[in-house]
Amino acid sequence: MAKKKIEYKFDYDSKFLNEHNVKKLAYELSHDADNSEKILDCLFTAEATDEQIAEATGIKLNVVRRILYKFFDAGMANYTRKKDPETQWFTYYWRFDSRKAAQLLEKEYNQHNKEIKDSLDYEENNMFFVCPNGCRYPFDEAAEYQFVCPRCNEKLEYKDNTDIINDLKKLESSYTINE
Numbered sequence: 001m002a003k004k005k006i007e008y009k010f011d012y013d014s015k016f017l018n019e020h021n022v023k024k025l026a027y028e029l030s031h032d033a034d035n036s037e038k039i040l041d042c043l044f045t046a047e048a049t050d051e052q053i054a055e056a057t058g059i060k061l062n063v064v065r066r067i068l069y070k071f072f073d074a075g076m077a078n079y080t081r082k083k084d085p086e087t088q089w090f091t092y093y094w095r096f097d098s099r100k101a102a103q104l105l106e107k108e109y110n111q112h113n114k115e116i117k118d119s120l121d122y123e124e125n126n127m128f129f130v131c132p133n134g135c136r137y138p139f140d141e142a143a144e145y146q147f148v149c150p151r152c153n154e155k156l157e158y159k160d161n162t163d164i165i166n167d168l169k170k171l172e173s174s175y176t177i178n179e
């Protein structure tokens with residue numbers, strides 16, 4: 001039987017919420033793409049307990065719990081507690097938290113863009129000097145070393161960084177924004 005495609009529907013409106021971003025975020029949190037995706041599929045199907053998720057996915061219960069708590073810790077998932085009137089035991093029903101996930105994604109996205117922008121500023125506002133072994137220094141530092149690499153004792157030469165700047169300009173966030 002072919003695996004049914006789960007539809008990722010969000011109960012919160014954000015340009016950062018889409019299946020790609022959510023799966024990517026789940027991977028960043030768990031470092032386990034395969035299992036985190038299966039667990040996400042469950043969360044997007046119905047509220048479920050960790051045991052139900054383990055049963056539905058075939059993933060070991062301790063692994064399901066570990067990943068759910070990583071999601072919970074970051075805010076991407078939360079749970080509701082329900083008390084069994086007979087046993088008085090609590091059961092935890094897990095669900096995806098769209099609003100928190102959107103905030104997390106926005107933060108990650110902005111952070112990444114800021115890092116690129118900072119690197120670009122640095123590259124665009126400096127001249128760089130390299131030694132034959134690839135050590136690299138901005139002008140001020142190279143001048144301080146009198147254009148001799150302090151690590152290799154080799155001559156430092158000016159190196160154009162247009163390629164680096166162009167590569168940085170092409171770098172985009174691995175998260176996408178909905179049109």
Ligand SMILES: [Zn+2]
Binds near residue numbers: 131135150151
């Ligand atoms: Zn060197």
